[in-house]
Amino acid sequence: MHRTMPGETPIPTPLLCPTCRKPVEAGNPELPFCSDRCRVIDLGKWASGEYRISSPIFDPELLDELEQRRTAATDDPEASGAASTEYEDKRYKN
Ligand SMILES: [Zn+2]
Numbered sequence: 035m036h037r038t039m040p041g042e043t044p045i046p047t048p049l050l051c052p053t054c055r056k057p058v059e060a061g062n063p064e065l066p067f068c069s070d071r072c073r074v075i076d077l078g079k080w081a082s083g084e085y086r087i088s089s090p091i092f093d094p095e096l097l098d099e100l101e102q103r104r105t106a107a108t109d110d111p112e113a114s115g116a117a118s119t120e121y122e123d124k125r126y127k128n
Contacts, residue, residue: 052076 049058049065053072058065067073 051058051068051072053075056068058068
């Protein structure tokens with residue numbers, strides 16, 4: 035249940051353009067970007083692999099670590115369960 039009290043001013047959510055960090059108006063058709071130019075720049079970054087945070091599974095170090103844990107905990111169900119929990123934690127922190 036949500037009621038807007040009389041006289042209550044709705045607080046606008048601050049939206050920042052992911053490319054240039056300028057505030058973006060809520061009604062902007064290019065959301066979440068401030069302009070078509072910034073949208074294109076952002077797409078270019080994704081295409082060139084500059085953004086790697088979204089795909090931690092491709093981090094060679096992490097894959098190596100997981101492989102080592104799997105190998106170490108082959109016949110120990112408790113250990114392998116702990117390893118998978120730690121992996122989940124890592125993903126959320128990243
Ligand atoms: Zn922008």
